[in-house]
Amino acid sequence: MSARLFVTRWLFAAGALALILLAAPRTVRAQQDPPYFVTYSSVLEEPGNLEIENQEIAAAPKNANAFFAPTVEFEYGVTAWWTTEAYLQGQSTQHDSTVFTGFRFENRFRPLPRDYWINPVLYVEYEDVNGADKSFLEITGNDSISNLAVPNSRLRKEVERSVEGKLILSSNAKGWDFSENIIGEKDVNENSPWEFGYAVAASRPLSLTAGSGPCIFCRQNLAAGAELFGGLGTRYHFGLQQTQHYAGPTIALNMPSDLSLKFSPEFGLDDNAAGVLWRFGASYEIQQFRDWFRRAR
Amino acid sequence: MKRFLLAPSLLASAALCFAAANGSWLRKVPAAESQRVNPFAGQPEAVAAGRSLFLENCARCHGAEAQGKGSRPPLRSDRIAHATDGDLAWMLKNGEVYKGMPRWAGLPEPERWQIVAYLRSLNNAPEVQP
Numbered sequence: 001m002s003a004r005l006f007v008t009r010w011l012f013a014a015g016a017l018a019l020i021l022l023a024a025p026r027t028v029r030a031q032q033d034p035p036y037f038v039t040y041s042s043v044l045e046e047p048g049n050l051e052i053e054n055q056e057i058a059a060a061p062k063n064a065n066a067f068f069a070p071t072v073e074f075e076y077g078v079t080a081w082w083t084t085e086a087y088l089q090g091q092s093t094q095h096d097s098t099v100f101t102g103f104r105f106e107n108r109f110r111p112l113p114r115d116y117w118i119n120p121v122l123y124v125e126y127e128d129v130n131g132a133d134k135s136f137l138e139i140t141g142n143d144s145i146s147n148l149a150v151p152n153s154r155l156r157k158e159v160e161r162s163v164e165g166k167l168i169l170s171s172n173a174k175g176w177d178f179s180e181n182i183i184g185e186k187d188v189n190e191n192s193p194w195e196f197g198y199a200v201a202a203s204r205p206l207s208l209t210a211g212s213g214p215c216i217f218c219r220q221n222l223a224a225g226a227e228l229f230g231g232l233g234t235r236y237h238f239g240l241q242q243t244q245h246y247a248g249p250t251i252a253l254n255m256p257s258d259l260s261l262k263f264s265p266e267f268g269l270d271d272n273a274a275g276v277l278w279r280f281g282a283s284y285e286i287q288q289f290r291d292w293f294r295r296a297r
Numbered sequence: 298m299k300r301f302l303l304a305p306s307l308l309a310s311a312a313l314c315f316a317a318a319n320g321s322w323l324r325k326v327p328a329a330e331s332q333r334v335n336p337f338a339g340q341p342e343a344v345a346a347g348r349s350l351f352l353e354n355c356a357r358c359h360g361a362e363a364q365g366k367g368s369r370p371p372l373r374s375d376r377i378a379h380a381t382d383g384d385l386a387w388m389l390k391n392g393e394v395y396k397g398m399p400r401w402a403g404l405p406e407p408e409r410w411q412i413v414a415y416l417r418s419l420n421n422a423p424e425v426q427p
Contacts, residue, residue, distance in 0.1 A: 032403025043403040048358075080394035115391045115402045175405045208405035212345030287357040294367075 034177045035252030035262045037279045038138060038229045039201035041179040042119040042170035044108060045077030048290040053283035057136055061274040064149040066094040069101075069134040076289070081110040091134045097152045102129030102159075104137075108168070115172075123166035123181075131158035136277060138164075139231040140185045141195030142242045144272040161189040175208045177201075177225070183232075193236055197243075199229035203250070216255060223252045227264065230273075244273040258285040320376045322396075326387045333383035337407075337414045347415025350408055354401070363419055369397070378420035385413045 032043045037055065045051055053073040060066035069091035077083050085106045092098040106125035132155035134148060148155075164185040171178045183197040203225025210220050227250055231243030248266035255261060259282070266277040337343030352361065358369045365371030377385070389409045392400035401409060 032401065034403070041403070044399070046399045047397055077399070080392055080397055080399040110394060113391075113394050115400055119402075172402050175407075177403065205405055209407040210346040210350050210411055212342055212349055 033252075033254075033260070034179065034201065034203040035223045035225055035250045035264075036179065036201045036203065036227055037250065037262070037264055037266075037281065038136070039179050039181055039199040039227055040108070040121065040123065040166065040168045040170075041177055041201075042110065042121045042168060044080070044083040044110060044121070045075050046287075047077040047080050048288045049077045049285055050289035051075040051283055051285045053281055055135075055281040056279065057134070058278045058280075059134075059274045059276065061145045061148065063146055065096055067134050067148070068092045069136075071135045071137065073283075081113075083108045087135075087137070089129065089133060089135050091132060091152075093132075093134075093152055099130075099132050099152050099156055101133040101135070101156075102127065104129070106164075117173075118169050118171050121168040121170070123164075123168055125164040125166075126161075127164065128159070128161050131155035131160070136246075138183055138185075138197050138199065139229060139244050139246075140164075140183055140197035141231055141234050142237060143231050143244055144242070145244060145268070145274045146272070159189070160187055162187045176204045181229075193234040195234050196232035196238065197230065198232055199227065201225055201227040201250075214256070217253070221254050223254065225250050227266065230269070242272065243270075245269040246273055246277060248277075250279075258287060259283070260285075322388060322393050323376070323380060323384055326384045330387040331381050331383045333381075333386060335382040335386070335410050335413050335417070337410050338382065338417070340414065343411045343414040344418045346408075347411035347413070347418075350404075350412050351415050354404075355412070363416070372416055373419050377416060382410075382413050382417060385416055386410060389413065 034041045034043070051073070053075070055071045055073065056068065057071075058066070058068045069089065072088045073085060074087075075083060075085040085108075087104040087106075089101045089103065090099060091101055104125055104127040106123060109122045109124075111120060111122060131147075131150075132152045162185050164183065166184075167182045169180045179201050181199040183199070185195045185197070186192075203223050205220065206222045206224060207219035211218060215221065226248065228245070228247040230240070230245030233239050233241070233243060246266040246268055248264050250262060250264035252260060252262035262279075262281045264279045266279060268274050268276070337347075351363070355372075356363075358366060359372050360366045363372035386409055388398070389401045389404075389412060390406075391402070392398040394400060
């Protein structure tokens with residue numbers, strides 16, 4: 001099976017899932033979440049809500065086997081200023097194997113009570129992932145796509161336990177969201193330097209007002225934008241060289257009944273990056289999940 | 298030990314719920330924000346769109362008829378009726394994040410005004426509760 005066919009099959013499967021989800025009941029849908037895959041905005045999960053997201057990435061790099069990597073996310077709004085999230089990750093590589101690659105646990109905190117022209121959110125994450133991780137949830141340090149040309153059996157032996165912090169800055173103006181993330185990551189199980197990365201993005205709903213009638217593919221349910229992200233090297237080799245950078249458009253359909261779909265082709269901007277990362281995400285939000293565990297009032 | 302901690306926790310929670318529902322947020326609204334005028338005021342289409350947005354985003358906490366749920370306050374009330382459109386728009390944008398109300402600044406401003414138009418229509422109705 002060719003690499004292109006491998007990627008196409010996984011994307012077809014993701015598209016089929018999208019069509020199934022489109023059969024949902026129809027009402028007006030408005031959602032705050034911008035259509036980003038890597039960049040965080042200052043939007044937190046509403047308190048008591050649980051969002052389950054399946055995020056897929058597929059790529060066929062030139063000098064490595066094609067791969068498909070799903071990540072399942074569980075995002076819960078603990079309070080209006082604190083969101084917690086758990087990730088489970090895996091990947092399947094053509095001519096190789098399918099493996100579980102690890103988990104992440106993250107928390108995001110809003111330190112300021114009001115909305116300002118720029119809104120900070122603090123992000124803290126613990127991750128336990130092995131070297132076979134191909135989720136591209138962020139890029140830090142001096143990373144290269146050629147690192148993935150190694151068989152999964154060897155990559156799995158390298159386990160990385162690290163803590164990661166992000167400063168998330170976000171602004172809203174005239175319907176636009178502008179978000180910037182600065183990332184710092186440190187391995188805790190080996191003596192390696194701090195690694196850094198960045199992500200920036202902007203997006204806007206296609207319509208700023210809601211209609212009163214039910215619809216799915218109307219402009220109010222669509223949001224479009226663009227993302228740029230990559231590594232910034234390490235404490236000793238800080239900079240844009242010898243790492244990967246990607247940029248691409250992104251689009252989301254905030255569907256009726258708490259379903260959302262998003263899609264983005266992200267294009268590698270340097271020789272260390274894969275040509276294109278194809279991303280697809282489907283999420284479902286369970287509103288007031290915590291009420292399931294409360295007595296009826 | 299658990300009981301020792303439980304009582305203060307319950308008291309603190311009750312105090313927070315009371316603070317969230319007592320309308321103290323109205324005193325925090327800057328005068329300029331309070332005086333803002335809803336560009337959709339009096340437009341039936343905006344009220345209908347606001348209702349749809351309300352049902353999708355707000356009803357799970359405040360109730361489908363805005364009657365309130367548990368510690369989450371009703372939005373058909375004398376307090377809401379006397380708040381200006383600007384007050385309500387400010388609350389939607391900023392929330393009261395330490396008291397449980399999330400901010401909705403991520404929703405486009407016109408959609409927030411549509412929700413305000415709907416809330417105003419609810420509180421102009423004769424059955425508003427004191």
